[in-house]
Amino acid sequence: MSVLVLADHDNASLKPATLNAIAAAAKLGPVHVLVAGHGCDGAAAAAAQAPDVAKVLKADAAPYAHPLAENVAPLVAGLARGYGHVLAAATTVGKNIMPRVAALLDVQQISDVLQIDAADTFVRPIYAGNALATVRSGDAIKVITIRGTAFPAAAATGGSAPIETVGDAGDAGLSSFLRSELSKSERPELTAARIVVSGGRGMANGENFKTYLEPLADKLGAAVGASRAAVDAGFVPNDYQVGQTGKVVAPDLYLAVGISGAIQHLAGMKDSKVIVAINKDEEAPIFQVADFGLVGDLFKLVPELTAALPPRK
């Protein structure tokens, strides 16, 4: 049976995590991707180019201009009846819409899947990733969000799947989009970056993120992240938060600067390939997960590190 993937996109292109969801779906069966948007030819064309995709379903209508759960969920639920599995990446869009789909279908969603053991058996993290549960679903349609870092992205180009237009389910009339304040950055996207440099409460203020961390990130071509404490204190915007209740990242290199290493933070980064910690407290728990720990004052060490790094290729 085919698998339906709900694309996360901005109408023009796919969000990178959609390719991780496609990779997970491909383990379960032929993949159909639903692009629900408005003026979303760009995103639909991008989905059609992924070689793992057998068919793209395009629902192009005004109620889908923004991914409002009240409008998108009935569309997905309506299409879902022809599929064994419905997947989305566990992005804020997937997390917002998929449980609504699951409830409309009277099924229990499986959140944040890390591993697919069988068509009905999945591994997912609980308790901030301190335990991994293997669960089996008896529901006829499996509604799943997947953790992007657990499934390497599917190839983005080389395919040419057909694009089929599907009708729209209309406007539920319950919600409307007013405005957004999106962080603008020239840097790689946090969850897709090869290197992430994160700052915590030890950064002391937002200005220091600019003075100390950004030059380091520039030199490494890295994304910038943060702990909850740094976000709550207003040093950086909410979308920088890495952790149990923020973003999950697993880059090749993660540098934690002035971060103590609370379990909620570790939940979002401990699957990184190499972890470096800079902290003045040699007892900080972050050193228990760090491959390389540097004890000392970040305001001295970060500029030194930035200067010592080879120029960016």
Next chain:
Amino acid sequence: MKILVGVKRVIDYNVKVRVKADGTGVETANVKMSMNPFDEIGVEEAVRLKEKGIATEIVAVSMGPAAAQETIRTALAMGADRGILVQTDAELQPLAVAKLFKALVAKESPQLVILGKQAIDDDCNQTGQMLAALLGWAQGTFASKVAPADGRLEVTREVDGGLETLSIALPAVVTTDLRLNEPRYASLPNIMKAKKKPIETLTPDALGVDPAPRLVTLKVAEPAKRLAGVKVKDVAELVDKLKNEAKVI
């Protein structure tokens, strides 16, 4: 408006959770339990709406074993008016919790239900969205700001790219994110007063809901441990390790 607030009893966020040796779950005996942190934020938001004269009554709801009464008492001490315990020792998964909330909504007719964005034990992040679906209501999830305006709600949401603001119709379900507010501590006089506030006890049966789990947990395991790393003496050694040993720069 009347507000229903979900308050789940969970293992305290400071506890280092341990997986049981037999792989059936995590150790819960003699472990500190607390209100789910996102639900504290939910109670606080409801109390603030009442202090502003927008909310008229706050009903704190917990579902689970008899001990969940304590969690309701905490909500009452923060300012909720009364409590409902849906008592069961059975495992409750989000779809069942949403169905139970739906039955309570039919009984209580609130204008707003506030739940946490995620319970820090199951980390599901589902119940609010499911409840909104079952009721056919609007949902304002991962809220960092909630403002009533013209008979609707303006909800600012924490999304991957930053923030987005929606206007949603009432009645609605809102789920809280960390930046919505900072929950208050209950004062001693309020803790005393809370002891006299009423708590009604119901059962899934009485609410006409079959809460049987849909997912069977086959196994709970510890994640692979990271190998202990090393402390480097200076920046030069760090750069050398990253370049020549780890080969990541």
